[in-house]
Amino acid sequence: MAQLVNKPLLKKELRQALRGHGALIAQNVYLIAFFVIAVAAASSHLIFSTALAWRAGSAAFWAVMMTQAVLAIVVIPGATASVMTTEHEQKTYDTLASTPLTSSHIIWSKMLGYFVISGSIMVVSVPIGAACFLLGGVPLAPALLSLVVLCGAIAFATALGVYCSTLAKRTAAAVPKAVCAGLVVLLLFGMVGQGAPVLGAVSPLGAMNFLSREQPVPVFNLAVPVWLASLLFWAVAVLALAEAGVQRIQHLPHQRLWGVRWRVLLLFAMLAFAALGSVQALGETATPGCAGGACCGTGGDTDPEKVPQALAIFAAIIGHVLVALVPLFAAGLLTPLDKRRIAGEKTKDYSIWERMFGLSLDAGARYVMLLALLTLVIALLGMLLWGGEVFGDHWDAIVLGFVPIFAAVWALSMGTRIIGFCAWPRSDFGRKLVCVLLFGALILVSVCPAYVLARDVDEPTFASELSLTPVLAAGVVSAFHISLFEAESAAMKALTEWVPMPVITTVLYVALGILFLLAKRRMRQIWIRRQAAAQVSPPLPEDTHPAPSTPDA
Amino acid sequence: MIRIQGLTVKYDDLVAVRSVDLHVPAGTVFGLVGPNGAGKTSMMRAIAGLLVPAEGHCTVAGVDVQEDPVAVHRMIGYMPDFFGVYDHLLVWEYLEFFGELYGMSGSSLRRRIEEVLEITDLQIKTDSEIGGLSRGMKQRLCLARAMVHEPQVLLLDEPASGVDPRGRYEIRRLIDRLGEIGKTVLVSSHILPELSDICDMIGIMEKGNLVAHGSMDDIAAELGAYRILTIHILDSKAETVPGVLAGFEHLHDIEVAGDTVHATLTDDPEALAELLQRLINAGIRIGGIQEQRAELEDLFLQLTRGELA
Ligand SMILES: Nc1ncnc2c1ncn2[C@@H]1O[C@H](COP(=O)(O)OP(=O)(O)OP(=O)(O)O)[C@@H](O)[C@H]1O
Ligand SMILES: [Mg+2]
Numbered sequence: 136m137a138q139l140v141n142k143p144l145l146k147k148e149l150r151q152a153l154r155g156h157g158a159l160i161a162q163n164v165y166l167i168a169f170f171v172i173a174v175a176a177a178s179s180h181l182i183f184s185t186a187l188a189w190r191a192g193s194a195a196f197w198a199v200m201m202t203q204a205v206l207a208i209v210v211i212p213g214a215t216a217s218v219m220t221t222e223h224e225q226k227t228y229d230t231l232a233s234t235p236l237t238s239s240h241i242i243w244s245k246m247l248g249y250f251v252i253s254g255s256i257m258v259v260s261v262p263i264g265a266a267c268f269l270l271g272g273v274p275l276a277p278a279l280l281s282l283v284v285l286c287g288a289i290a291f292a293t294a295l296g297v298y299c300s301t302l303a304k305r306t307a308a309a310v311p312k313a314v315c316a317g318l319v320v321l322l323l324f325g326m327v328g329q330g331a332p333v334l335g336a337v338s339p340l341g342a343m344n345f346l347s348r349e350q351p352v353p354v355f356n357l358a359v360p361v362w363l364a365s366l367l368f369w370a371v372a373v374l375a376l377a378e379a380g381v382q383r384i385q386h387l388p389h390q391r392l393w394g395v396r397w398r399v400l401l402l403f404a405m406l407a408f409a410a411l412g413s414v415q416a417l418g419e420t421a422t423p424g425c426a427g428g429a430c431c432g433t434g435g436d437t438d439p440e441k442v443p444q445a446l447a448i449f450a451a452i453i454g455h456v457l458v459a460l461v462p463l464f465a466a467g468l469l470t471p472l473d474k475r476r477i478a479g480e481k482t483k484d485y486s487i488w489e490r491m492f493g494l495s496l497d498a499g500a501r502y503v504m505l506l507a508l509l510t511l512v513i514a515l516l517g518m519l520l521w522g523g524e525v526f527g528d529h530w531d532a533i534v535l536g537f538v539p540i541f542a543a544v545w546a547l548s549m550g551t552r553i554i555g556f557c558a559w560p561r562s563d564f565g566r567k568l569v570c571v572l573l574f575g576a577l578i579l580v581s582v583c584p585a586y587v588l589a590r591d592v593d594e595p596t597f598a599s600e601l602s603l604t605p606v607l608a609a610g611v612v613s614a615f616h617i618s619l620f621e622a623e624s625a626a627m628k629a630l631t632e633w634v635p636m637p638v639i640t641t642v643l644y645v646a647l648g649i650l651f652l653l654a655k656r657r658m659r660q661i662w663i664r665r666q667a668a669a670q671v672s673p674p675l676p677e678d679t680h681p682a683p684s685t686p687d688a
Numbered sequence: 689m690i691r692i693q694g695l696t697v698k699y700d701d702l703v704a705v706r707s708v709d710l711h712v713p714a715g716t717v718f719g720l721v722g723p724n725g726a727g728k729t730s731m732m733r734a735i736a737g738l739l740v741p742a743e744g745h746c747t748v749a750g751v752d753v754q755e756d757p758v759a760v761h762r763m764i765g766y767m768p769d770f771f772g773v774y775d776h777l778l779v780w781e782y783l784e785f786f787g788e789l790y791g792m793s794g795s796s797l798r799r800r801i802e803e804v805l806e807i808t809d810l811q812i813k814t815d816s817e818i819g820g821l822s823r824g825m826k827q828r829l830c831l832a833r834a835m836v837h838e839p840q841v842l843l844l845d846e847p848a849s850g851v852d853p854r855g856r857y858e859i860r861r862l863i864d865r866l867g868e869i870g871k872t873v874l875v876s877s878h879i880l881p882e883l884s885d886i887c888d889m890i891g892i893m894e895k896g897n898l899v900a901h902g903s904m905d906d907i908a909a910e911l912g913a914y915r916i917l918t919i920h921i922l923d924s925k926a927e928t929v930p931g932v933l934a935g936f937e938h939l940h941d942i943e944v945a946g947d948t949v950h951a952t953l954t955d956d957p958e959a960l961a962e963l964l965q966r967l968i969n970a971g972i973r974i975g976g977i978q979e980q981r982a983e984l985e986d987l988f989l990q991l992t993r994g995e996l997a
Contacts, residue, residue, distance in 0.1 A: 150776075151777065235762050235790060
């Protein structure tokens with residue numbers, strides 16, 4: 136431990152973070168918020184009869200624990216993403232790096248420090264948990280184990296934030312990366328877990344769900360206690376993230392390259408594992424997308440007939456996660472290529488991603504793209520290997536499901552470029568905010584038709600879950616609609632008799648993209664004109680200052 | 689103490705330091721001078737192990753910086769040219785933090801903190817939050833920080849920029865004292881005169897090259913610097929001096945004004961001896977000699993053409 140954690144550095148981090156009223160206020164707000172959650176969760180049971188007090192206790196306890204677990208993964212990465220970047224921004228990094236500290240010391244001490252700080256804020260919810268305990272209905276062991284799971288989630292979230300912090304030099308660049316990464320983890324594990332209980336169980340929400348039912352996780356043909364699976368997974372993840380972070384700050388370029396390949400491999404392995412998990416889980420059960428893996432059996436043979444269906448669902452879920460993330464990434468993608476082109480850069484200097492989407496994508500966005508392509512490949516490969524003759528029936532569902540997704544990504548990135556060209560709002564932050572709000576509205580608008588369409592699908596659980604992940608639910612649901620479920624929806628039939636639904640969605644999004652493109656053209660002309668005007672007009676007062684040349688000897 | 693061999697530092701295509709060889713013996717105060725972008729900071733950062741050189745090695749007390757950076761970091765105190773401090777810590781907490789990083793603790797650390805605060809004239813600010821210090825005070829705090837673990841080697845990158853004239857004087861005196869107690873100091877500045885009286889050796893950098901290094905006298909000689917003599921001639925024979933010195937190769941310029949002669953001479957003791965010998969041989973009696981050395985500023989300007997790298 137002494138090899139990894141440096142006590143003075145730990146002390147300094149704690150001193151810096153806990154000084155002032157910030158931590159106290161955060162704790163109190165947190166306490167009040169969770170008190171409200173607990174009361175709200177308990178009240179619905181208490182209204183009916185005091186005999187149901189034990190149910191109220193259980194409901195309140197798990198509501199508090201689950202909310203905390205989700206909060207940990209969503210908030211902590213963003214809050215800790217400034218850990219390394221502020222050292223760069225405040226220019227304290229060099230002084231720190233010239234001391235006997237090693238990069239392991241720096242990463243691990245900071246991680247431990249922020250783990251303690253995040254933990255100390257969450258600790259205030261323990262009295263609420265204890266109060267729920269008094270109402271009854273919460274067995275002791277799962278209650279304690281849920282704290283273990285929560286600690287695991289906090290440790291992971293902290294490690295994720297610290298790692299993201301080594302990816303950038305500025306906090307403004309690191310925070311979106313960290314928040315996106317946290318959301319990816321939550322959504323990916325939560326949603327993929329719908330199909331693959333192995334992964335669903337390590338998601339903090341899934342783990343709490345399993346714990347509250349005192350149910351083991353089916354890992355292929357074994358039943359593993361969920362806290363063990365969860366803790367093991369987070370521990371490996373923390374180690375991997377810390378190691379990756381340590382490598383990032385050793386200033387050695389060749390290691391960085393290896394790191395990227397390693398991460399891509401890991402991503403691929405994870406997806407393959409999740410795909411296998413979906414196949415195993417869905418092959419056994421008739422209901423696709425059973426919530427939290429609650430209805431999965433353990434053991435038994437996989438039905439080869441259902442494999443392609445399982446893979447299709449898996450791919451569709453990943454696709455949904457991807458589209459739901461677009462506005463978030465878009466918020467970080469406000470460097471339109473055209474500005475760079477006007478500044479004299481040549482098109483051939485752009486990466487393939489930049490040429491595809493017209494934006495300089497940052498690492499996080501590239502991962503999303505990669506994720507989509509990998510999923511597609513895995514799904515198709517799996518169908519090719521296992522699908523046999525059914526392959527012919529279903530490949531179009533996947534491909535057609537993905538075409539609209541890429542169309543949407545394209546349309547949204549075009550929209551981002553418009554905002555990039557607008558001089559309003561003035562600040563970077565303001566533009567990002569507008570971006571998120573606009574795309575959020577767009578998503579809301581597309582939720583409605585998606586929901587209407589999904590409502591008619593045979594499987595009510597599956598339909599409602601898909602409609603929760605918005606935007607292109609319509610496209611993908613319809614792809615399933617046609618090829619997999621063949622539902623008896625009159626509206627759908629009437630529409631899709633002539634044109635397949637994914638084609639309609641694609642056309643819609645391409646049209647939207649073209650609209651954005653035209654608007655962007657216009658913005659570009661305005662921008663160029665404004666630049667030209669700025670050049671001929673007299674220089675601004677700031678530029679007329681004489682160069683400070685007097686030596687202050 | 690510090691040995692640099694064939695050091696080349698590159699930022700992508702830009703060569704910031706070009707195969708520099710340098711040896712700074714233990715106990716030497718070495719001044720690094722050069723215009724903006726000369727590569728001073730890059731060189732210091734390479735010695736402090738903060739960047740990986742494209743070629744060459746730096747060793748401190750025989751330890752290669754790339755091979756064992758932690759061992760080197762224990763021996764050095766580095767003060768970057770642009771630096772920040774942790775605004776939310778108190779002054780003593782800041783120094784305690786760095787002291788502990790170097791393995792100091794307890795009363796010896798507390799005593800040392802008081803010492804460095806006294807040296808840098810910051811005692812009254814011991815319990816202040818760092819965010820409330822002025823720029824110059826932060827500069828002094830950073831200097832105190834670099835010294836807190838009593839390192840053998842100090843790398844000070846423009847320690848006096850942003851400090852008031854009195855502070856500059858104090859920092860110069862401090863460096864002087866560090867030299868006296870046997871520390872090896874590598875200090876950089878844009879301003880040569882600021883360094884010339886405190887440094888045992890000077891290195892002049894331009895566009896990544898170490899164009900000259902050695903003691904002030906060595907550099908002056910190497911550059912063919914000159915000195916101006918004001919010679920007071922007795923017996924009203926001043927008029928004859930130019931004749932006597934005609935053809936003397938070390939003489940650059942001569943001017944007669946009444947009883948005094950202003951002669952510009954190569955900066956070489958031999959040249960002066962020869963000149964006096966000639967005058968005496970010609971029976972000219974000398975009432976007095978005043979010597980005026982070429983200004984350091986001139987020297988510096990002569991060496992560096994002020995081109996940016
Ligand atoms: N991080 C960097 N990335 C790219 N180029 C750099 C970087 N740091 C320095 N350079 C370049 O290296 C050259 C040397 O810079 P350096 O900072 O070493 O000079 P310096 O002598 O310290 O200058 P100054 O007196 O202005 O501090 C400059 O041309 C500079 O532009
Ligand atoms: Mg410099």
